[in-house]
Amino acid sequence: MNDRLEAEFHNLLLAAWQDLQQPGLAWQLAALAACVLAAWLLSRGVLRRAPGTMPARWEFGAEGLKRVLFPLFALVFLVVARAALHQYMHVSLLDLAAPLAGSAALIRILVYSLRYAFAPSGVLAAFERGIALVVWGAFALYLIGVLPVIIDGLDAIQFQVGRQHISIWLVLQALFWATLTVLAAMWAGSAVEARLMGAATLHPNLRVVFSRLVKVLLVALALVIALPMVGIDLTVLSVFGGALGVGIGLGLQRIASNYVSGFILLLERSIRIGDMITADQFYGEVKDITTRYVVVRALDGREAIIPNELLITTKVLNHSYTDNKVRHSLDVQVAYGADVERALRLMEAIAARQPRVLKDPPPLAFLTGFAESGVALELGFWIADPDQGTLAVKSEIGLEVLRRFAAEAIAIPFPQREVRILSAPAADKLPPAPAAG
Secondary structure (H helix, E strand, O other): OHHHHHHHHHHHHHHHHHHOOOOOHHHHHHHHHHHHHHHHHHHHHHHHHOOOOOOHHHHHHHHHHHHHHHHHHHHHHHHHHHHHHOOOOOOHHHHHHHHHHHHHHHHHHHHHHHHHHHOOOOHHHHOHHHHHHHHHHHHHHHHOOOHHHHHHHHHHOEEEEOOEEEEHHHHHHHHHHHHHHHHHHHHHHHHHHHHHHOOOOOOHHHHHHHHHHHHHHHHHHHHHHHHHHOOOOHHHHHHHHHHHHHHHHHOOHHHHHHHHHHHHHHHHOOOOOOOEEEEOOEEEEEEEEOOOEEEEEOOOOOEEEEEHHHHHHOOOEEOOOOOOOEEEEEEEEEOOOOOHHHHHHHHHHHHHOOOOEOOOOOOEEEEEEEOOOOEEEEEEEEEOOHHHOOHHHHHHHHHHHHHHHHHOOOOOOOOOOOOOOOOOOOHHHOOOOOOOO
16 A cells, blocks of 8 residues: 555656656646735735634534634645646646645644644643644655665664664664554553542541652653564663762762652652641741742742752651641730730730631730830730731731720730939039149
8 A cells, every 4th residue: 555655656757757848847836826815815814804812612623623724725726727627738747746645635634633642731832833844844845756765774773882783774673563552651641640539538648649650650661662662672772771879979969869759758748739837947838849849838928949868868857747737926015004914814815806817726825025115924825727827817807906905904014214313513512633743
């Protein structure tokens, strides 16, 4: 089948070369240019009138249709032009251009489908147009019979790695199949990860551990399958494996340590997603745990990327290790002579009315000392949602304390100092200066 297809398009190429020597070639070139221009203008007009937003169920089809409008219109115009000119001349050039336009539409929709299925935001999304162009170019070279010559030339350039003879064409084949199998492995890993993340009976840390392990194993399995498919002996990788081991032992030891520490953190569950921690003098909520670092988001929106090794080897304050309840305090001073017991009861009642303050344990107020300007009091209360911030609840309690103390005539002192200025003695009352020796 392939030999017959090659022979057919080889004949088309020979016919097109013969047409180059015929006067009718100008008509074919003009028809080809007119078809391409008309297809481009028509596709631009359709895209300009298309709605900007689509329902989610139509998004895949609409985006795919946008990618094939131009080559499909070009194919239609080329078929019509070929039928019109066929009565007067040989149209081998148009016979060759029509399957190229059709193959462009087919390749663009296939690459878009792979991107949509495997990596919606990965390499295929970033280089979709370039990948489609490369695949179409290779197919075009195959149609005109040039690709086998290029393959033979690449296969003739060989070099030796150990006992294995490797050519440039073999390396390109290995890259192609490795990319294809890795994409399939990543898609399968994403599917497994989605299933694991939806398992309510599995601990969140174990979900992350299993999803990371599945992705690593699938990618490794993809490479093990892809390389022998093109005839590369896996023992060739022993040379690179030795070099990689030396690199890990010397320059990559910190990276390896971070990866090992990441799996330790995930397995022992000392730090979990959603915990409030203080690490490296940075307080915030754990938003993500990867195999190399932990993302901690502060209440003001800042995010710290902390290496896993640091969380293993240094002291980390986990404010929600056993539970999420956190105690906070508000310091107040009342004037000497104020009703201190009444002030303590008011502070406890004010805190108890706050919706974020826990009833168990209840808020308690204490006399903590006698300061220079007044009696020092402390209100202690517990909250269960420190990830929502603490300044707001402390501010609400403080404002209500000010209002109630003013209504109850409980004075809050401010620092005062009494300064006395003594008048200088008169000059005639000064003692006489001692005589000069």
